[in-house]
Amino acid sequence: MSEDKPKRMAIIAANGTLDAAYPPVILASTATAMDMEVAIFFTFYGLDLIHKKRSKKLKVSPIANPAAPMPVPNIIGMIPGMTAMATWMMKRWMKGANVAKFVELREMCQENGVRFIGCQMTMDVMGVKESDLIDGCDLGGAATFLEFAKDADITLMM
């Protein structure tokens, strides 16, 4: 590999919870600050992260992770409204350390030239239209991702 080419990172974002939303945008924005070339392929539940409406309402599941910040007996997780409470706690938790919020990090990624690819198959399956996604996204499939990823130095699915 020539030393002249920038290093390249290819990410698959496949989850749509609030805690799963941060890693792709934190890694991607940091990588562009280090002059890397980055693309994120948003697929399956991860498509929500670039969905205009749904990305504003990302939720944390309080029962799937027994190691979550506030451990609760599982039975508590069953009470209606608990997911909303856990989401509120997660937001406060991130805010407490002055971590830029998800949407700000996502904007920073786009300003820094991170390529966002929305999964066309997921859109077809879920009935999501291009106009439902935030501006500036490419659409593509597994082949689009692989074409980019085969020359990447870092490949991660999250």
Place this chain on the structure above:
Amino acid sequence: MSEDKPKRMAIIAANGTLDAAYPPVILASTATAMDMEVAIFFTFYGLDLIHKKRSKKLKVSPIANPAAPMPVPNIIGMIPGMTAMATWMMKRWMKGANVAKFVELREMCQENGVRFIGCQMTMDVMGVKESDLIDGCDLGGAATFLEFAKDADITLMM
């Protein structure tokens, strides 16, 4: 790296739910269509994906993902039979967009030469015999995977 060698992808499939079943076989079958060389290491819960009987009964967890297609209050997820209903919905959901079913995609992978490696340690721990797995699988451990992955261009765990 010589340009004569085909690009190579190494995947670890570690989850055994129906939604986790699609990404490895979609990516692998697409990659072989692009002339890549692919191996999938089926380990931990992912071993179910090449288990003759268990792979026919993969289930979606309705409560672990608050961003799932049909959001339900968590309390509903607790009703016995709900997982079966969510699995049925997932199958219908995939079918709705004419996505080839998991087993068909898995067969396509094998026909295209994707190497399937069943994790020997997981088999020992779970009491799974070689005859419990679908035909055409190699058996191996972490070292077998790493030996293949160290020369790969794309490495992903899912």
Place this chain on the structure above:
Amino acid sequence: MSEDKPKRMAIIAANGTLDAAYPPVILASTATAMDMEVAIFFTFYGLDLIHKKRSKKLKVSPIANPAAPMPVPNIIGMIPGMTAMATWMMKRWMKGANVAKFVELREMCQENGVRFIGCQMTMDVMGVKESDLIDGCDLGGAATFLEFAKDADITLMM
């Protein structure tokens, strides 16, 4: 890439359940036995894996994985005490096949020179102090990980 350099693996460990604890230390210890150079970045819930106290109490969630070894109706997963029981079963399950326990594998990694990097941002957010972590960990952020990973042959998030 020069053939003189050892192969390199960069892992992101982002989950803090007992079943998520094994893959990073199994892969890393195996890789060092194959003369690879390895670093693990412990971030988000994954920070628990190098937290002195919390890593001794890792739990399996009995309800998040419908494909878990002992399938239980989801409603059963709601009974208080069930997570403790599932954790006990997981430990026994791993022990049954003479798999070295997580803490032993983690020590083997450190003895073999695997570099452990605790995520500084996660520590700040969660109020974790350096003295809360096991000895011999570096602290760093996404940039520290990416600096190592950009020259890696294998990159995985788990």
